[in-house]
Amino acid sequence: MKTEDFDFKLDPAIVPHDPVELRGKTRDGGKMIVLDRSVGKIEHTSVSSICDYFRPGDLLVLNDSYMLLNMLEFKHGDGTAQVSVYGYEPGNICVVGIEAEELLVQAGLVLTSMDNNKLTLHIQEPHPDHTGKLWRAKFEPFDLLVSTLEQHGQRLDKFSLLHTTYWKTAPQAYRSVFAKKPGSLQIPSAGLHFSRESLAEATAKGVEIAYITLHVATAGSLMDRKIDEENIEDHKVGSEYYEISEIAAGQVSQAKAEGRRVIAIGTTVLRTLESLVDSKEPGAAFRAKSAWTDLYIYPGFHFKVADMLLTSLHHPRSSHLVLVAAFGGKDLALRGYSEITDKGGYEFDSFGDCMLIV
Incomplete structure (x- = not known):
């Protein structure tokens, strides 16, 4: 059809x-x-x-x-990054976008949450459908992701037109x-x-x-x-x-x-x-x-x-x-x-x- x-x-x-x-x-x-x-x-x-x-x-x-709010701030050494979660895949894999001017984003990079140092992000590989834009990654421990997003997350959408101010004032x-x-x-x-x-x-x-x-x-x-x-x-x-x-x-x-x-x-x-x-x-x-x-x-x-x-x-x-x-x-x-x-x-x-x- x-x-x-x-x-x-x-x-x-x-x-x-x-x-x-x-x-x-x-x-x-x-x-x-x-x-x-x-x-x-x-x-x-x-x-x-x-x-x-x-x-x-x-x-x-x-x-x-x-x-959920979908963005958290992470760090690696002296560099920082904004990490936006855009999707889930089986096996606790997340699809993420990463904005980082001071870091070289590549497979194997490990980042630590600036809001909860027990939460880390492990970059796996570029997402095959969105090469250059999105990455496959794992949050460890995965159970901390939702609670950290709920408590500290912001809303960042490169692919949609949600009003970020309203997200904070009228969720x-x-x-x-x-x-x-x-x-x-x-x-x-x-x-x-x-x-x-x-x-x-x-x-x-x-x-x-x-x-x-x-x-x-x-x-x-x-x-x-x-x-x-x-x-x-x-x-x-x-x-x-x-x-x-x-x-x-x-x-x-x-x-x-x-x-x-x-x-x-x-x-x-x-x-x-x-x-x-x-x-x-x-x-x-x-x-x-x-x-x-x-x-x-x-x-x-x-x-x-x-x-x-x-x-x-x-x-x-x-x-x-x-x-x-x-x-x-x-x-x-x-x-x-x-x-x-x-x-x-x-x-x-x-x-x-x-x-x-x-």
Whole structure:
């Protein structure tokens, strides 16, 4: 399938750089386009009406990860460096960018954190997909990385347009209201559309809620997961770490056994749920698991868990858009995006509007 099929013109002016609350809006006050696969219908409404599409007994699955500050200062001898974490890979490998005028950055270099001298960084090799820009490296001990970033980190993004001042003054605006676990290096954005009131409305309607964790953190996210290959089948996505508890696994198993709908809030949740199916015996219950997934979903994929999807509006030629086309049906999904761009008034990406596929 040709990648150019998923291309369209996106005006940078409709890609906001700041969360809705910092622009005088409410979380559930944005626009929402609804794709109804059963009848091929498209509806334009608002996020505040999302509970109208839920039924008693539905299982709403939310990602409780939130985005970390990503930059720390390190030293080697008399030289200092700004180290920005841009992604994780299996085996406790991190993808980092290093700004150091006084140091020769090369494989084998060991740096020590200026905030916690127990934390060191060991440079492994240039990242093959970003030679000259990014490095593969190991933080030792790895368990100290998140806590040190939480306490001392700053936000430095060479590849995105986040407002660093707001990060310091209003960090909660960049997190979902249910976020509990730090670890993502990009924002799990679909959850931002829920207010506490809309979640309360859902539970009052009889909707059950489950929480899973997937840390959005691959080097591919630096370029909006853009697909450069001519054919989408030739693309690969980076691995991301996920956790599903025994409680959440049981909730999903019971919902599927009882024929209740499972609603994935975000592509991260969708990938996690479908990855669980790939790793279990047919007919077996879902189990608690912590693992990495490199599942790449594109048209032709057979979904076995998720029945509905809420997701942000994605960039052209991106793996996110291809996933949406797989779930919603290519023709209906692309028709939806065509209506969005023709109609106008919609905003894209993490702080923009959203799409619900039923």
